[in-house]
Amino acid sequence: MKDENINISKDEKLAILLMESFDNPSDEAIALLDNEGCAQACKDLMDIEMALNKEQHTVDPLSMLHEFHARKRKSFAHRILFAISAAAAVAAVIFILWDNTSQQTMSLPIAKSEYIYKADNTIYEQLAETKSHTGHKAMIRVFVPYGSTKTLRLPDGTEVMLNAGSRLSYPKHFDGERREVSLYGEAFFKVKKNAHRPFIVKSGSVNTTVLGTQFNVRHYGKEAPKVVLVEGRVMLSDSIGTNNVTMLPGQSATLSQQGGFVLTEDKDIERTISWTNGYQYYDDISLENMLNEIGRWYNVDVVCKNQSARKNRVHFYISNNQSLEKTVEMINKLNVAHITLENKQIIVR
Template identity: 30%
Template sequence: MEKSRFIELMAKSMGKSATDEELLELETFLDQFPEYRKTQNVANALKVERSKYRLKEKDLNAGLAKLWDNIRFSEGTVTPSEGNDPAEKQHVKAGFTWYWQWTAAAAILIACFSGLYEYSARRSAVLTLPGTSMLSVHVPFGKTRELVLPDGTKVKLNAGSTLSYPQSFSGNTRLVSLSGEGFFEVTKDHHKPFLVITEHLSIRVLGTVFNVKAYPNDKNIETTLLKGKVQVELKDRPEKNIILLPNEKLVVMKETSGDGDLVGNKEAKIEYQLRKLPNIKPEDIKETAWLNNRLVFINENFEDVAKQLERKYNVQMIFDDQTLKTEQLSGVLEKESLDNALGIMKMTTPFKFRIAGKTIHISHK
């Protein structure tokens, strides 16, 4: 079977227009070449998953046009110019355009969604490992917690974090799921890679020391590597594997944009930066200061600092004046009470605060 015939049958199968004979032809081919079965599984999953992942119409159209140009001249495709009748030319052209748009759409969908589907399946697998009891640890605001995983890996969880992991690691990988912030000292096992799955990325290691900050309501996701080497895979860009070396930090920015997608919903756009850590003592690195109950912020927006204060002190901070959210703050907090911490911050940024139970109101001075 030629590649174009396989794509055609896959497109018809997805569009529910394949005849019984064509479905049998496709099934026979997949039995003979089981390596293509994975593609079919992805396509079938799209019927269920496509509502979860939005593809912008302009991106789809651009991809269709590009793929159409590539396919049109491959594998002996018949072109309308071989005939003499203009009406026949137009009819053939329309037929081939429609046909290849179907097959191109199938190919593009498979390419775009296969990585997303595999990532989603991998993430859900953390909570659905057959025959394995799952454990979930949640740390409330104002607290941190240390634990040891079944393989000996040590984890410290920051406030407002949740870690899910199996009671025992089976299979070829050690999968855990993290929402929030965790510091990992992974036990080496070259035969069983350790994977940390978050909402937007996964981190693959063999044995190393690193910090992951992936709170759902934060604008950025941070992976900071102190020892060893890790490979980071972005959910929205599964083809892009980013290798981190010691004293490097990967910052993934989550932005909400777009009003031109298929259903009018906003879609997440992810960009990233790879940064070197400053050449300072390990205990002074702000990314891991929380391990020693310290909070370090350098030229950070007040809004982002407020989220860290909420987690550290178990409070809710409300900006009565929204313009204060973008004020830049720098400082170090350690054993101060909340009242003293806010007093220190006021020395560099003029504002006033009012404490009402566990709610802090921030306004201009």
């Protein structure tokens, strides 16, 4: 092939940059450019380029283009290299191209990375039931390690199952007219009936009051507290008592930013409380929301370098006992993004 027969397009120049990141590019690597996921493959390869080559380097574009065209003819006969320019938009690489006697420098923007979930590095005293005295009342505080759940029986006979990273505070003895507990995280309650002593769960800015029923309460970090009622009846109120609402079985409730409660029908209670049955079930949920849950369960950072993948919808099921490595492997089989586990971080590309 002669140089004058080569028409170097912008896409092909970027393809040369891609090829430069391999010492000896394989036919399979080049063939990735013709697949539907070629843009994603290019992003991954350019991330590798940035990680391994931190110094500027030059390439011989004409010789690389000779080889590139030769391989292209063998595999898919001069088809147009689409999506290369889209892939290049997420990589930060400085490279030099020569066009006969002139030299040109091109710079591409840095890939944007954002945390989907940030691991909690706080050291809590695990239960180990620790006791402290508030006034005259001895309190028990429970912390559940990440990657596990814990079931408790409270002094009144109420059963509580706590999800990973949750904290529950309750008195050693329920005295007085009310049974009060405080929750951070997520818990499923089976409250022992007592018509004369209501059971109250304080979670963030929401108080859930019951006499005897089954319900799920969730309140992590900046999330709005959410209550899902399985059976019985509960009354919700905000922490200052200005808003209240009564829930019926099958409903979920959250406290809006305006201060009122929003009641909706929870059409899949099974999915909502699946964690209490030893598994996690995600049905038609965004990849971002699912990885937020998985990051919290394993308490690892989740970093997204592929913003377009965040909203992809997924259906996923894992056991609570499954290792993080196996979970990452299974997520990759969904083919919605390229997921890796690096230095105890989940990376989305």
